[in-house]
Amino acid sequence: xxxxxxxxxxxxxxxxxxxxxxxxxxxxxxxxxxxxxxxxxxxxxxxxxxxxxxxxxxxxxxxxxxxxxxxxxxxxxxxxxxxxxxxxxxxxxxxxxxxxxxxxxxxxxxxxxxxxxxxxxxxxxxxxxxxxxxxxxxxxxxxxxxxxxxxxxxxxxxxxxxxxxxxxxxxxxxxxxxxxxxxxxxxxxxxxxxxxxxxxxxxxxxxxxxxxxxxxxxxxxxxxxxxx
Numbered sequence: 001x002x003x004x005x006x007x008x009x010x011x012x013x014x015x016x017x018x019x020x021x022x023x024x025x026x027x028x029x030x031x032x033x034x035x036x037x038x039x040x041x042x043x044x045x046x047x048x049x050x051x052x053x054x055x056x057x058x059x060x061x062x063x064x065x066x067x068x069x070x071x072x073x074x075x076x077x078x079x080x081x082x083x084x085x086x087x088x089x090x091x092x093x094x095x096x097x098x099x100x101x102x103x104x105x106x107x108x109x110x111x112x113x114x115x116x117x118x119x120x121x122x123x124x125x126x127x128x129x130x131x132x133x134x135x136x137x138x139x140x141x142x143x144x145x146x147x148x149x150x151x152x153x154x155x156x157x158x159x160x161x162x163x164x165x166x167x168x169x170x171x172x173x174x175x176x177x178x179x180x181x182x183x184x185x186x187x188x189x190x191x192x193x194x195x196x197x198x199x200x201x202x203x204x205x206x207x208x209x210x211x212x213x214x215x216x217x218x219x220x221x222x223x224x225x226x227x228x
Contacts, residue, residue, distance in 0.1 A: 033200060039207035039214070043189055043221045047078040048165055048181040050086040054155050055177035064177040065091045068169050071115040071129040074104035079167075079181055080114075083131075100124050112136040129171045131179065133210075137168040138175075146173025160212035163220060183217065190222035197224065 006023015013020045020026045040046050055064045069087035072080040087093040100121035107114035113132030120126040130140055134156045138148045152168065155178045159166040165181040193203050205226040207214050214228035 034202045034204060035196060036204050036206055037223070039205050039209065039217060040183070043205055043223070044183045044185050044217065048082075048183045050079065050082040050179050051164075051182045052180040053086070053090070053177060054159075054180060056149050056152050056175050059174075059176050061177075062091050062093075064169060065093055067129050067171050067176050068131060068167075068179055069093050070098075070118075070127075071131045071169065073098070073116070075107075075114055077107075082181075083179060105130070107132070113140065127171060129169070131167050131169045134166055134168045134178075137170050141170045141173055141175055144173040146170070146175070149175055152178060157212060160210055161216055163213060163216035165209060165213055183213075185217065185220050190220075193222045193224075 003023065006026065009023055009026035010020045013026060020029070037043055040048075050068075053061050053064045053068065055061050065087040069084050072083040075081070075083070098116075098118060101119040103117045105113070105115045105117060111132070113130045113136050115128070115130035115132075117129075118124075118127040130137055134153075141148060152175050156166040156168065159178065159180050163183065163185075165183060167179040167181060169176045169179060196203055202225070203223045205214070205218050205221065205223045207217070207226065207228055209217070209228055211228040214226045218226040
């Protein structure tokens with residue numbers, strides 16, 4: 001009867017929208033006391049949206065928005081699309097064609113940056129723009145001998161402490177500012193974690209975000225611990 005019992009257990013779980021791969025998995029689930037959850041799309045809605053451009057000292061918001069939008073024209077992620085839309089809505093910067101020779105730089109897990117390199121053409125000067133994780137953009141600018149303003153570091157820390165994701169934008173050896181990406185925690189998730197805690201199950205959130213952002217989201221979601 002063990003096979004029939006296993007199938008019955010799998011069927012009962014399926015009715016609760018849980019997929020078990022075997023009867024043995026159902027049995028093992030009774031011993032679980034720690035639940036590891038990915039943050040993006042599980043604890044949060046997953047589509048982080050650009051909500052604000054915060055320029056560096058001496059940089060106009062329009063220049064930051066222009067560079068951020070240019071670097072995001074080939075970025076098909078929800079975040080990239082939201083940057084283009086925010087620049088259009090807030091500063092009336094329409095998506096534009098780039099007639100001069102250029103190359104889009106895709107995001108990779110190693111560089112944690114994306115952007116665009118535009119070649120010089122006639123009276124149009126060459127431009128090299130990057131947006132991405134603060135440490136990586138800082139290293140990219142530093143490799144060209146550029147400074148990293150303390151005010152930008154403060155902005156990055158402030159956004160992260162609010163549960164947002166800071167994307168730093170740079171052109172050449174100059175830091176232009178920070179894009180504030182908002183991540184929204186799913187409704188009712190805190191109550192779900194309270195129910196799991198009452199069952200004796202400890203919840204741990206896992207995320208690629210920096211520790212400050214992770215701490216803010218973890219506190220809002222009500223998980224027991226997090227790994228950033």
